């Protein structure tokens with residue numbers, strides 16, 4: 001018997017034993033358009049400033065436990081009081097801490113698939129019971145489907161993702177309001193994941209109120225070009241932020257991260273310029289993909305979901321990798337048969353991708 005098979009070694013929790021983990025393949029290629037990151041790093045001035053901030057940090061001391069200055073600064077930019085802001089190490093950790101606080105053992109979470117895989121993944125790891133409903137063939141969610149599902153399952157937590165990953169589809173304000181009403185009727189919490197919210201025409205932040213059971217989750221990873229920093233936050237009612245703080249590990253946000261998160265907010269104009277450039281490229285890419293015969297779903301995010309024409313090689317994704325272009329292979333995901341997702345990169349990266357695809361489709 002090998003050590004691995006020893007009857008005395010600890011076993012993974014039975015409910016997690018079949019889990020494979022969440023991974024995006026990290027392949028070495030020249031053009032990486034697979035994880036919806038910003039094509040550019042943070043502005044040079046910000047990088048210099050952060051280096052200077054490092055010299056001012058009292059490294060021997062624990063960080064500000066409540067991240068009060070950072071929350072104040074985010075609140076100022078978002079036009080919200082600091083006690084409505086809660087921060088964690090990436091929006092994934094914000095989501096996990098929300099589930100630890102409001103879902104968990106014996107409680108249900110509800111997702112509308114296809115959507116961001118971490119919602120059901122974190123439900124599982126936090127011991128919640130995950131229930132899922134399917135979106136229609138256009139990846140849209142009707143008010144009736146959503147309300148009926150909430151009334152039937154009575155979930156403690158309901159997820160919406162707007163714009164939705166991996167489809168790019170935006171939820172309308174009336175849909176979100178309607179789902180919120182039904183969530184409140186069963187005493188649940190509605191989480192609106194807006195990781196890509198800056199690329200979209202409206203935000204559910206306008207629904208956040210002390211009397212309402214909705215939180216909006218945001219990240220520095222995409223628009224702020226800081227995926228490597230791991231910083232995310234939520235905007236929610238003050239009572240929720242207080243309850244979350246009681247559950248959160250002490251000093252979970254390191255001093256450097258807090259300083260970087262604050263410094264970045266001074267470069268908002270640069271961020272807005274970048275968002276606008278990506279939105280322009282989104283229009284160009286969608287038009288070219290359609291011209292190449294792909295089915296393209298309308299995107300309000302910094303990526304596009306598309307299905308190559310039926311004449312395309314079966315492994316179009318692999319053919320792209322052979323041409324040193326990496327996009328996300330979503331073709332085996334539930335409900336996304338034959339679909340691929342491409343991040344909007346720089347103009348040059350996008351052109352390389354489009355030319356490679358045209359070559360594969362015999363249309364170069």
Ligand SMILES: Cc1ncc(COP(=O)(O)O)c(C=O)c1O
Pocket residue numbers: 035036089090091092093116161165193195196218219220221227230231232
């Ligand atoms: C919808 C959605 N939410 C959250 C995240 C996680 O972002 P973060 O880097 O802030 O953990 C992602 C990352 O791709 C995402 O697509």
